[in-house]
Amino acid sequence: MVDSKDNRQTLIHCALELFSKKGFDGTSTAEIVDAAGVTKPTMYHYFGSKEGLLADVLSIYYGSFLDALAKAVTLPEDIPLTFFRLAKVYFDTAQENVAFFRFRAGLTLRDGEDTAYIAAKKYIAEESRIITDFFDKAAQHIGNIRGKETLCTISFIGTINATISAYLQSGNEALISDETIYRLRQQFLYGIYS
Amino acid sequence: MVDSKDNRQTLIHCALELFSKKGFDGTSTAEIVDAAGVTKPTMYHYFGSKEGLLADVLSIYYGSFLDALAKAVTLPEDIPLTFFRLAKVYFDTAQENVAFFRFRAGLTLRDGEDTAYIAAKKYIAEESRIITDFFDKAAQHIGNIRGKETLCTISFIGTINATISAYLQSGNEALISDETIYRLRQQFLYGIYS
DNA sequence: ACATTTGTATACCGCTCGGTATAATAGAAG
DNA sequence: CTTCTATTATACCGAGCGGTATACAAATGT
Numbered sequence: 001m002v003d004s005k006d007n008r009q010t011l012i013h014c015a016l017e018l019f020s021k022k023g024f025d026g027t028s029t030a031e032i033v034d035a036a037g038v039t040k041p042t043m044y045h046y047f048g049s050k051e052g053l054l055a056d057v058l059s060i061y062y063g064s065f066l067d068a069l070a071k072a073v074t075l076p077e078d079i080p081l082t083f084f085r086l087a088k089v090y091f092d093t094a095q096e097n098v099a100f101f102r103f104r105a106g107l108t109l110r111d112g113e114d115t116a117y118i119a120a121k122k123y124i125a126e127e128s129r130i131i132t133d134f135f136d137k138a139a140q141h142i143g144n145i146r147g148k149e150t151l152c153t154i155s156f157i158g159t160i161n162a163t164i165s166a167y168l169q170s171g172n173e174a175l176i177s178d179e180t181i182y183r184l185r186q187q188f189l190y191g192i193y194s
Numbered sequence: 195m196v197d198s199k200d201n202r203q204t205l206i207h208c209a210l211e212l213f214s215k216k217g218f219d220g221t222s223t224a225e226i227v228d229a230a231g232v233t234k235p236t237m238y239h240y241f242g243s244k245e246g247l248l249a250d251v252l253s254i255y256y257g258s259f260l261d262a263l264a265k266a267v268t269l270p271e272d273i274p275l276t277f278f279r280l281a282k283v284y285f286d287t288a289q290e291n292v293a294f295f296r297f298r299a300g301l302t303l304r305d306g307e308d309t310a311y312i313a314a315k316k317y318i319a320e321e322s323r324i325i326t327d328f329f330d331k332a333a334q335h336i337g338n339i340r341g342k343e344t345l346c347t348i349s350f351i352g353t354i355n356a357t358i359s360a361y362l363q364s365g366n367e368a369l370i371s372d373e374t375i376y377r378l379r380q381q382f383l384y385g386i387y388s
Numbered sequence: 389a390c391a392t393t394t395g396t397a398t399a400c401c402g403c404t405c406g407g408t409a410t411a412a413t414a415g416a417a418g
Numbered sequence: 419c420t421t422c423t424a425t426t427a428t429a430c431c432g433a434g435c436g437g438t439a440t441a442c443a444a445a446t447g448t
Contacts (some may be wrong), residue, residue: 003430007395021306025219027290032329040396040437046395050436100307109299109359117300154360154369155353162352163345165303175348183345187381201425234407236426244406269393 008046009038014020016057020103024116024188036168051052054119061100062123070132079138083185086134091176094164105165108157142189156188202240204230210251214297218248245271250312255294258318259287263324271355273332277379280328281354285370288358302351325351336383350382 014035018027029050033043050067060137071084095161108124110117122155135152139145167175207227212221214365227237241247266279288295302318304311329346333339339346361369368374 019315021308023217023306024221025217026308028434030434041398041439042396044437058307080346083276105303105305106311108303110357111299111359111363112217114215114217114220114300141334148377150360151357151374153354158354158356158359159349160352161303162348162355165305165352166344166348169305180345183342222404224404233427235409235428238407240426 007036007038007042011038011043011046011053011061012057015053016061016103017099018049019054019057019116020099020106023106025114051115051119058120058123061097062104062120064150065089065100066123066126066130068093069127073130073134073137077141079141081191082134083138083189084181086131087181087184088178090160090164091181094167095173098168101164102168105161105168106133108161126152128157138189145189152188156184159184201230201236205232205237205240205247206254209247210255210297211293213248213251214293214300214319217300219308220302227351243305245309245318247314248310250286252314252317253355255291258316260273260317260320260324261282263321264286267331271335273335274383275380277332277383278375280325281375281378282372284358285352285375288361288370289367292362295358296362299355299362302355322347322351332383339383346382350378353378 006194011032015027015032018031020034021027029040032053033040036043042052047056068089069086072089073082075082090110105121107117107120130150132153135145135156138152139147139149163175163180167173205226209221209226210375212225212229215221222238223234226247227234230237237247241250262283263280267276269276291311301311301314326343326347329339329343329350332346333341333343357369357374361367
C-alpha cells in the first residue's frame with residue numbers, strides 16, 4: 001500500500017511475528033498474507049512455499065544474529081571483554097527483536113522431525129560452534145575452566161536462554177542488564193567448579 | 195489386540211512419542227491412532243478431542259515428574275542433599291522417559307499462543323515454583339545465594355534443561371552423571387557470584 | 389510506442405485435517 | 419439365552435489447509 005515494494009520484507013516480518021506466537025505449523029499461509037496485506041500468490045511469487053518463507057525468515061534474522069555473535073569473538077585474547085560482548089549480543093538482540101527470540105526459544109532445545117526445527121538446525125549448530133570456540137580459547141588463558149569447555153558451553157547457552165526467556169515473559173529489563181552479565185562472567189570465568 | 199484394555203494407555207504412549215518427534219500441531223490424529231493400532235472413534239471415545247488427549251498426556255507424564263520433584267524437596271533442611279536429589283530427579287526422568295523430556299524441551303522456553311504451550315503452562319509454572327521454593331529456603335542457610343534466588347532458579351532450570359538437551363541429542367550419558375550434579379551443586383550453592 | 393518483465397488479484401483445486409453418525413461386537417449380569 | 423453397557427469399526431463430513439492457473443496492472447528497456 002504505502003510501502004510500494006516492501007511486500008517481501010513485510011511478509012518476512014509478519015511471518016516471524018506469527019511464527020513466534022503460534023508456531024510454524026500453527027500458522028496458516030492465509031493468516032500470514034492477511035497480516036501482510038497481500039494475497040497468497042504474492043507470497044508464493046517471492047518464496048515459492050511456506051517452507052521457503054520460513055527459510056528466508058531464519059536466514060535473515062538468524063543470519064544477523066550469528067554475524068553479531070561472530071563479530072563479538074573476533075578479539076578473543078581479551079577473554080573477559082569478549083565474554084561481555086558475547087552476552088551483550090544476546091541480550092541486545094533479544095531486546096531489539098523480541099519476536100525473533102521468542103521464535104528461537106521454541107526451537108532451541110527442540111529435537112526431532114519438526115519442520116521448523118529442521119530448518120533452524122544449521123543455525124543452532126553454528127551458534128553452538130561459536131560459543132564452543134570461545135570457551136575453548138578461554139580455557140587456554142583461564143585455568144579453572146580447562147577440561148570443562150563442553151559443560152561451560154552448554155551451561156552458558158542454557159543460562160542465557162533461560163534468562164532471556166524469563167525476560168520475555170516478565171518484561172523485567174533488569175534480568176538482561178549489564179549487571180547480570182557481570183555476575184554471569186564472574187560465575188563462568190572464575191567462580192565455576194572452583 | 196493382545197492387550198485388550200490397554201488402548202487408552204497405548205494411545206497416550208503413542209501420542210507422546212509422536213508429539214515429541216513432530217510437535218503437537220505437526221502430528222495428525224490419524225497418525226496417532228495408526229501408531230496405537232486403533233481407529234479414530236476409539237480415541238475420541240477416551241479423550242473427546244485431540245486437545246483432550248494432549249491434556250491427559252501432560253497430566254500423566256508431567257504429573258509424576260512434578261510429584262518426584264516435590265518429593266525431592268520435602269527435606270529442605272539438608273540443602274546440599276536436596277540439591278542432589280532435585281537434579282537427580284531431572285536426570286533420571288530424562289533417562290527413563292526420553293520422549294517426555296524431548297516434548298517438554300520444546301515447550302519449556304516457549305511462549306505465545308501455541309496450543310501445546312498453553313496446555314503445558316500450568317505444569318511449567320508449578321515446576322518453576324518448586325525450584326524457586328527450594329532456592330528460597332536454601333538462601334536462608336547459605337549466605338552467598340541470598341538476594342539471587344530468582345537468578346539461581348532461572349540459571350538452574352536453564353542449565354539443567356540445556357544439559358539434558360545435550361544428552362538427548364548426543365546420547366552421552368556422562369553429561370547427566372552424578373559427577374555433573376556434584377559440579378553443578380558446587381557451582382550453584384558455593385561457587386556462584388562469589 | 390511497444391514488448392517484456394515483475395508483481396498482484398480473483399478464483400479455484402485437491403487433499404488432509406479434526407471430528408462424528410451409525411452400527412457391530414464383546415463381556416458382564418441376570 | 420438375553421440384555422445392557424462399554425468399546426471398537428466403517429464410512430463419512432465440513433472446513434481449512436498449502437498451493438496454483440489465469441489474467442491483469444505497472445513499471446522497465448529499447
